[in-house]
Amino acid sequence: MSTEKDSAQDPVKVALVGATGKMGQYAIDAVNAADDMELVAKLSSKHPLDDICAAGATHVLDLTVPNVSSQVVEYAINNGLHTVIGTSGWTEDKRTTLAKQLAEHPNLGVLIAPNFSIGSVLATRFAAQAAPYFDSVEVIEMHHPNKIDAPSGTAVRTAEMIADAREQAGVAPSPDATEHDPDHARGATVAGINVHAVRLAGLEAHQEVLMGTPGQQLVLRHDAFDRSSYMPGVLLGLRTVASRPGLSYGLDAYLDLD
Numbered sequence: 244m245s246t247e248k249d250s251a252q253d254p255v256k257v258a259l260v261g262a263t264g265k266m267g268q269y270a271i272d273a274v275n276a277a278d279d280m281e282l283v284a285k286l287s288s289k290h291p292l293d294d295i296c297a298a299g300a301t302h303v304l305d306l307t308v309p310n311v312s313s314q315v316v317e318y319a320i321n322n323g324l325h326t327v328i329g330t331s332g333w334t335e336d337k338r339t340t341l342a343k344q345l346a347e348h349p350n351l352g353v354l355i356a357p358n359f360s361i362g363s364v365l366a367t368r369f370a371a372q373a374a375p376y377f378d379s380v381e382v383i384e385m386h387h388p389n390k391i392d393a394p395s396g397t398a399v400r401t402a403e404m405i406a407d408a409r410e411q412a413g414v415a416p417s418p419d420a421t422e423h424d425p426d427h428a429r430g431a432t433v434a435g436i437n438v439h440a441v442r443l444a445g446l447e448a449h450q451e452v453l454m455g456t457p458g459q460q461l462v463l464r465h466d467a468f469d470r471s472s473y474m475p476g477v478l479l480g481l482r483t484v485a486s487r488p489g490l491s492y493g494l495d496a497y498l499d500l501d
Contacts, residue, residue, distance in 0.1 A: 255481055258284035258295040258324075260315050261306030266329065266470055270306060273474035280481065292318040302481055305330050309392070313337065320344055320351060327480040328355045329473075331396035333492075342490045352484040356494045357396035359476030363450065364494045366465040367397070370452040371404040373461060375412035377454035380405055381430075385441040385449040393440040397450060399433050400493060405452070406434035 261267045262285035274282045284298035288311045303319040309332025319326040333355050374380045384398040430439035448467040476494050483497045
């Protein structure tokens, strides 16, 4: 007669690349605290990637920087490892290339998560649902001054989802009579949506989506006060990625919101 311990599934064996960063430090504690996971390798961006396979990893958690992330993911795919990516910089072109690489490895799953906070993922989905009902939509993202990219990956993802929802609904672009903006006061334009980035000491990660139509305004705001808010999403990604072959973009793909 088998015991519960005997019948339990093997733990998810995680190699964390980017372990020396702030996000990596939180991820170390989260994975170590998970009963169904084993942290088998902690690598910085400078460690040889062969340490991943030497440790017997089945999954890779990439929390590096944009110029390293693609190398980490390519190594993982070539060695048959499921991968969860928390690094920004994965543009549409890079995602297309990655999807083609995965086509040659049909059993592998890869998740690119612009944001691991489930609250933020839900806020983005709610914004995409609401945006077709308003004439104007803009995004303001606010982060700590040590963030190296702007706009944030979350803001880009939010703008893309909003733009797609509005296009499918046949909604016209947001009205804007601006003709002279030499200093880009109107912010960046992502998929036709204006996105404004704030970098301010004392902030962590915050985003507002402002939607307006004559006589009313809707504001959706999400605040992450420290990186512990990302850890449930990190663990969800690691637990789910092997059962979702191919490329998934956005943690909402694992929330079954549809």
